[in-house]
Structure formats: structure tokens, C-alpha cells
Amino acid sequence: RKEVEQDPGPFNVPEGATVAFNCTYSNSASQSFFWYRQDCRKEPKLLMSVYSSGNEDGRFTAQLNRASQYISLLIRDSKLSDSATYLCVVRGGFQKLVFGTGTRLLVSP
């Protein structure tokens, strides 16, 4: 079993749609969780950290379920510019990040 698993997609949605991605992780001792966004041929950029209580940043909401060991990302009112690969990232040890394979999102007009 992979340490961090994501549905690779692609998710094809129209502008204005709400889309949700899930991610599961295998190490129950993991403490830090992140969503990164990566555009084609660019570097990963932090989208948001994921906190136990859940957190929201504008159109983006992240949730953490420790009991089930999954993390979610909800994007509301999708924009064309949201098209990218979304990487679920878990801190697997001191300073070591474990990346999921990424979920590709395509938002169409």
C-alpha cells in the first residue's frame, strides 16, 4: 500500500462547479498535512495546510479525518485558473514529506 494515495483523475468540471478530492494516508502517526498545487511543468506551490479542525481559504476548504486517515479538499465555484494537479502531502518523518501521485483537475468554460 502506498503511503499517500489519491485518485489521479482527471476530474473534468465546468466553470462554477464544486469539486472534491480525497486522499488517504497509511501512517497513523502523521502529524502534518498539506495540499500543494502544481501547474504543468512548474514547481509545486503550497495551496494550504490542513488542520485537525478543518480550515478554509476563500473558495478552498480542507478537512482532516484522523480516524479514517483521510484528507479532503473542496473547491467551490471552480475557475479556469484552478486547472492543475493537486498534490496531497503528508509529513512522513522529521523534515520528510511524502507526496501523493496527484489529482489532475481540468476546468472547462
Add this chain to the structure above:
Amino acid sequence: DTEVTQTPKHLVMGMTNKKSLKCEQHMGHRAMYWYKQKAKKPPELMFVYSYEKLSINESVPSRFSPECPNSSLLNLHLHALQPEDSALYLCASSQVRMGLGKNIQYFGAGTRLSVL
């Protein structure tokens, strides 16, 4: 300012060449990282430096040799690479302190390496 600068942006080298990738940050971060990313795959950790000392080597072949000359600079020396080493090489930096929000890694734009 969360900028990590990598040079060169693109590099083409032969299997007998020696080249170096450079990474620089001025955020006061004392942890720096090298990752390798192949197309349509997530980044794979290669090396971690903490306080300018190598703390993690993910069993990377010796043809890759990292160096951290000071707290702002990280180099990756390349020698006798193979065509399968062609990839995007990403540098990242972070604070060393643990705790919520303290370990966020910031990535440079990467060096796209082609080995012929």
C-alpha cells in the same frame, strides 16, 4: 518573500560531463532539500540538509553529490549521469522547527535536465 531560486533553468549534458545545479534562498531557512520529479509523477526526495549538514540521503546513486556551502546555498554536483536521470530537479527550503505550519517547504522553479 518566499523565493527559492534555481539555476540553470534548463541543462543538457552528455553522460561524461560534469555539471552542477545551484539553489539559493534568503528566507533564513536552515533546511534545504533536493527532489527529482519525472513526468506525471510526484516529487521524490533525494537529500535533506539541516543546518548545513546532510541529514537524509534517500539511497541516491553517488553520481549525484550534494553540497551545502552555507545556509543560503545548496548545490547538486552531477557526474557520469545516465539518460534515465533526465528529470526536473527541484530544490526546496523550510524552517527546521517542528510544529503546526513550521515545516512548510517552499520550492524553486526547478532545473529541467536532459542527459544525452
